[in-house]
Amino acid sequence: MKIALLGYGRMGKEIEKIAISRGHEIIIRKELNDVIDITLADVAIDFSVPDAAFNNISDCIKKNVPVISGTTGWLARYAEATAFCEQENGAFIYASNFSLGVNIFFELNKQLAKMMNSLEDYRISLEEIHHTKKLDAPSGTAITLAEGIIANSKKENWNLGEEISNKNIPIIAKRIPDVPGTHTVWYESEVDTIEIKHTANSRKGFALGAVVAAEWILNKTGVFSMKDVLNIR
């Protein structure tokens, strides 16, 4: 496949290595306001910055190039992007986290939320730890985890910080140099604690998942998720 990388930072470079090792070619490495001809690519992979993701994605959809996006922090415009994709008969996947391990962790988190739903003695909280260069907080992955709990419990919303009520899920965001991404969900009572945790050891798992998604979306139209790509049911 001929791949356009929209964003050639830490993730763009990691994706390039994996893509080449799987026999693909990187034909575009877009940074900032570079002018590119996206139609030269079979597929585009966007790991850019929150302010750029929506325009990068809509440009691909407009020009009929399937697009994978892992950029976080732009989700206020996600519904607009999916509506545009449906309207234009495009192909689009967004995932807050492309690693296989985290996508399994998402399902575990939903199951645990269902099991804990009626146990009122447990206080829930979420923590995400990332490197100090990360622009957004909380992480996209922490938001997906919180949404998974909300869909399967009496919780109604999440908030950044330690504030706790019956209805909310507090998300603590920590920034520590060089941490690729660690997410923990806690249920704490007076007598014990249940903890589920995912630790990324490097960015390789995110990059591999993004390339696998790019291979999968070729010749498809529609809005998909990593659940579709990985066939998780």
Ligand SMILES: NC(=O)C1=CN([C@@H]2O[C@H](COP(=O)(O)OP(=O)(O)OC[C@H]3O[C@@H](n4cnc5c(N)ncnc54)[C@H](O)[C@@H]3O)[C@@H](O)[C@H]2O)C=CC1
């Ligand atoms: N979904 C996932 O599995 C993962 C998502 N991420 C997310 O991916 C994004 C990128 O992460 P990193 O590579 O670590 O950041 P980075 O800061 O190393 O790279 C972002 C790059 O985007 C470039 N950029 C700025 N404006 C642009 C534009 N208009 N078009 C194209 N590129 C532009 C920047 O110059 C920079 O090189 C972040 O939002 C991060 O949260 C990161 C890891 C995994």
Ligand SMILES: O=C(O)C1=N[C@H](C(=O)O)C[C@H](O)C1
């Ligand atoms: O910025 C990062 O690095 C990461 N961002 C994603 C997120 O916001 O969840 C995924 C991963 O945790 C790394």
